[in-house]
Amino acid sequence: MVVRARRPLIRPLVQRLHAYVPGEQPKIPGLIKLNTNENPYPPSPKVLAAVKAAVDCRFRLYPNPTSSALREKLAKLHGCAPENIIVGNGSDELLALATRTFVEPSPKSKVSSATVQFFSPSYSLYPVLAEIAGAHTNAVPLNADFTLPALAALPKQGWDFKAALSLITTPNAPSGRGYSTAELGALCTKSQGVVVLDEAYVDFARENAMALAVKHPHVLVSRTFSKAYSLCFQRVGYFVGHADLIAALDKVRDSYNVNGLGQVAALATLDDLPHYRRNFRRIIATREQVTRELTGLGWTVLPSQTNFLLARPPRFPAEEWLAKLRARKLLVRWFKYPAVRDYLRITIGSEAEMKTFVQTARQLAT
Known part of the structure; x- marks a missing residue:
C-alpha cells in the first residue's frame, strides 16, 4: 500500500501569522485591573x-x-x-x-x-x-x-x-x-x-x-x-x-x-446618554488628577485624550514596574515594541482604584 504525502492542511499565510494578543483577563481575587481600557463604571x-x-x-x-x-x-x-x-x-x-x-x-x-x-x-x-x-x-x-x-x-x-x-x-x-x-x-x-x-x-x-x-x-x-x-x-x-x-x-x-x-x-x-456623559467627565477629571500626581513622582506622562495614560516610570525599567505592580495586585499593560517599551499604559479606573495605584507608585518610587 502506497501512502501518499498529505498536502499541508494550513495555509502558509496562516502558518506564518503572528496572531493578535488581547489584553490579559486574569481571575485574581482583589486585582485592580488597569490593562485593557475598560470603563470602571457599570452600564446605566x-x-x-x-x-x-x-x-x-x-x-x-x-x-x-x-x-x-x-x-x-x-x-x-x-x-x-x-x-x-x-x-x-x-x-x-x-x-x-x-x-x-x-x-x-x-x-x-x-x-x-x-x-x-x-x-x-x-x-x-x-x-x-x-x-x-x-x-x-x-x-x-x-x-x-x-x-x-x-x-x-x-x-x-x-x-x-x-x-x-x-x-x-x-x-x-x-x-x-x-x-x-x-x-x-x-x-x-x-x-x-x-x-x-x-x-x-x-x-x-x-x-x-x-x-x-x-x-x-x-x-x-x-x-x-x-x-x-x-x-x-x-x-x-x-x-x-x-x-x-x-x-x-x-x-x-x-x-x-x-x-x-x-x-x-x-x-x-x-x-440614556446624559448618564454616560457624566461618566466621561468623571473619568477625564480622574485622568488629569492622576497625570499631575504621577508627574510629581517623577513619571513622564504623555498628554492624553483617552481613558488611559502612557507614562514612563522613574528609577527602574517599565517591565520591572509591571512585575512590581502586579505583585501588589495592580495590573497595567506593557508593550515590547521599541517605541513604547519604556512606558506603561495605565487605564483610568475609579477614583478609589487610582488612589491605590498612585499610593503604590509612590511607595515603589521611594
Missing part, C-alpha cells in the same frame, strides 16, 4: 433593566440581521441616514471587513491597491488583519512624541496617499495623543483610497472627526460601545460613511453578526 441602570427584560422566549429567534433599529437611532444621533451606518460585532469585526472589502490580496506586491497602511505605534490588530487579508502592510512611524508627521513630510516617511486602505487611530492608542480634525481633514483630502478614522476613545477627547465621514465619500469613522459605554461584554461597534462604502461592507458582512442582547443594550444606551 436603564441599560441593565432593558437587557434583563429581553431575557425571554425571543432567545429561540435570530436577532435582527441588519441591526435596523440601532442604525436608525444612530443615524438620528449623527445626522445621517441609516444607509450610512453598518453595525458590527465590535468595531474589530468592521475593521476586518474593511480589509476584505477594499484591498486586493497581494502580500508580496507593494502596489497601492494591495496596501493597508497605518501609523506606528497604533492598534496592533491592524497588521494582523492586513496579513490575514493577504495585503501588503505599510507601517509609517509617528513623530518621536507620537504626534502626526506634517502632511508635506508624509511621503518622505513612506506614507502612500494612494493606498487602498489607511487605518488611523484617533485619539491614538497606545499613546493617548489626540489629533485635530483639521490635520485629519487635510490627510483625508489628499488620500485617494479608503480612510478609516478609528475613534474608539473619542468620547474622552476634545473633538471628533465625524463630520469628515459625511463630507468625504472615501472616509469611514469607526465607533464602539465598549470603551466609553461599558459594553465590552456585548461587543457592539459601528462605521459611519458614504452609502456606497457601507453597502459594499454589507455584502461581506456575516449574517446575524450582532447578537440580540447587544442590540438591546446599545439601543438603551442611546436613550
Whole structure:
C-alpha cells in the first residue's frame, strides 16, 4: 500500500501569522485591573433593566440581521441616514471587513491597491488583519512624541496617499495623543483610497472627526460601545460613511453578526446618554488628577485624550514596574515594541482604584 504525502492542511499565510494578543483577563481575587481600557463604571441602570427584560422566549429567534433599529437611532444621533451606518460585532469585526472589502490580496506586491497602511505605534490588530487579508502592510512611524508627521513630510516617511486602505487611530492608542480634525481633514483630502478614522476613545477627547465621514465619500469613522459605554461584554461597534462604502461592507458582512442582547443594550444606551456623559467627565477629571500626581513622582506622562495614560516610570525599567505592580495586585499593560517599551499604559479606573495605584507608585518610587 502506497501512502501518499498529505498536502499541508494550513495555509502558509496562516502558518506564518503572528496572531493578535488581547489584553490579559486574569481571575485574581482583589486585582485592580488597569490593562485593557475598560470603563470602571457599570452600564446605566436603564441599560441593565432593558437587557434583563429581553431575557425571554425571543432567545429561540435570530436577532435582527441588519441591526435596523440601532442604525436608525444612530443615524438620528449623527445626522445621517441609516444607509450610512453598518453595525458590527465590535468595531474589530468592521475593521476586518474593511480589509476584505477594499484591498486586493497581494502580500508580496507593494502596489497601492494591495496596501493597508497605518501609523506606528497604533492598534496592533491592524497588521494582523492586513496579513490575514493577504495585503501588503505599510507601517509609517509617528513623530518621536507620537504626534502626526506634517502632511508635506508624509511621503518622505513612506506614507502612500494612494493606498487602498489607511487605518488611523484617533485619539491614538497606545499613546493617548489626540489629533485635530483639521490635520485629519487635510490627510483625508489628499488620500485617494479608503480612510478609516478609528475613534474608539473619542468620547474622552476634545473633538471628533465625524463630520469628515459625511463630507468625504472615501472616509469611514469607526465607533464602539465598549470603551466609553461599558459594553465590552456585548461587543457592539459601528462605521459611519458614504452609502456606497457601507453597502459594499454589507455584502461581506456575516449574517446575524450582532447578537440580540447587544442590540438591546446599545439601543438603551442611546436613550440614556446624559448618564454616560457624566461618566466621561468623571473619568477625564480622574485622568488629569492622576497625570499631575504621577508627574510629581517623577513619571513622564504623555498628554492624553483617552481613558488611559502612557507614562514612563522613574528609577527602574517599565517591565520591572509591571512585575512590581502586579505583585501588589495592580495590573497595567506593557508593550515590547521599541517605541513604547519604556512606558506603561495605565487605564483610568475609579477614583478609589487610582488612589491605590498612585499610593503604590509612590511607595515603589521611594
